[in-house]
Amino acid sequence: MMKDNYRIASYCHIKNNEISLNGALIFKGEGPFKTFIKMAYQHFAVDYPKFFKMDNLSKLAFMAGDVLLKHEKVSPEQEENIAIVFSNRASSLDTDRKHQESIQDVTAYYPSPAVFVYTLPNICIGEISIKYKLYSENSFFIFDAFNPDYLFEYSSSILDSGKAEKVLCGWVDFDEENYEAFIYLVSREGSFIHSTEEIKRLY
Amino acid sequence: MGDIKQELKSKIIEQLNLEDVTVDEIADNDPLFGDGLGLDSIDALELIVMLDKDYGIKLSDPKEGKKIFESIETMANYITANKTK
Numbered sequence: 001m002m003k004d005n006y007r008i009a010s011y012c013h014i015k016n017n018e019i020s021l022n023g024a025l026i027f028k029g030e031g032p033f034k035t036f037i038k039m040a041y042q043h044f045a046v047d048y049p050k051f052f053k054m055d056n057l058s059k060l061a062f063m064a065g066d067v068l069l070k071h072e073k074v075s076p077e078q079e080e081n082i083a084i085v086f087s088n089r090a091s092s093l094d095t096d097r098k099h100q101e102s103i104q105d106v107t108a109y110y111p112s113p114a115v116f117v118y119t120l121p122n123i124c125i126g127e128i129s130i131k132y133k134l135y136s137e138n139s140f141f142i143f144d145a146f147n148p149d150y151l152f153e154y155s156s157s158i159l160d161s162g163k164a165e166k167v168l169c170g171w172v173d174f175d176e177e178n179y180e181a182f183i184y185l186v187s188r189e190g191s192f193i194h195s196t197e198e199i200k201r202l203y
Numbered sequence: 204m205g206d207i208k209q210e211l212k213s214k215i216i217e218q219l220n221l222e223d224v225t226v227d228e229i230a231d232n233d234p235l236f237g238d239g240l241g242l243d244s245i246d247a248l249e250l251i252v253m254l255d256k257d258y259g260i261k262l263s264d265p266k267e268g269k270k271i272f273e274s275i276e277t278m279a280n281y282i283t284a285n286k287t288k
Contacts, residue, residue, distance in 0.1 A: 038222075049221070049222065049223060049241075051222075052220040052221075052222040053219070053220045053245075110252055110255065110256045111252075112249065112252060113245050113248035113249055113252065114219070114220075114245050114246070114248075114249050117245055
């Protein structure tokens with residue numbers, strides 16, 4: 001099977017006010033998510049003003065993707081054939097709640113367009129795709145918990161079919177103040193084996 | 204009129220999440236879209252909601268927005284002439 005040949009080039013974790021890359025802590029922030037992610041934005045000199053218009057889930061996914069893709073020297077200026085397959089448990093619930101609050105009172109019915117556009121979880125994929133000019137396959141799955149078996153099969157299938165050269169894959173979940181991102185890049189080259197056991201170990 | 208311009212600048216920065224922009228950096232005649240503040244189509248919708256919510260102005264024709272939202276100056280003039288609250 002071809003899929004045995006795939007590797008994990010890099011992986012990134014964001015959780016508990018910490019960002020790590022390939023298992024090494026590269027940034028530690030403080031405070032609530034809003035404060036922490038702004039500190040990370042400044043620390044990594046992201047310089048992408050649209051970041052501050054994103055919802056929390058997109059900020060989380062974008063930051064993890066940006067850290068990993070920069071490390072892999074993926075250029076925002078050049079079109080790349082990288083698919084994105086993300087998953088989570090809470091879907092876009094954090095933003096859905098904000099939208100619900102804005103339409104709760106019929107006498108003060110002012111839904112915010114800027115909030116509404118983020119009431120789908122896969123919008124976070126779009127935010128990464130816009131910056132890095134990724135026009136390839138993308139999917140977002142909702143699971144009860146991190147599902148390495150499914151992600152392994154799905155990303156292997158995309159690569160087997162030749163629909164993409166690499167797959168940015170993983171888990172990005174945000175609900176109230178609980179958040180976690182674990183994403184990794186599946187490629188033909190890399191230091192880590194692409195297998196469910198290895199994905200579980202890295203996670 | 205000066206007060207409403209300052210108020211609009213603060214509201215735009217806060218509601219449109221313009222993180223690195225200060226009130227002093229927005230001139231009254233700066234274009235809000237394109238080369239100016241670089242607002243986008245979703246921002247335009249936010250401004251329409253803001254007119255309704257904060258000033259009681261309902262834009263029946265979204266095309267009107269193009270002229271109204273040209274700059275802080277044009278917005279302030281329109282709001283002063285049409286506000287109902």
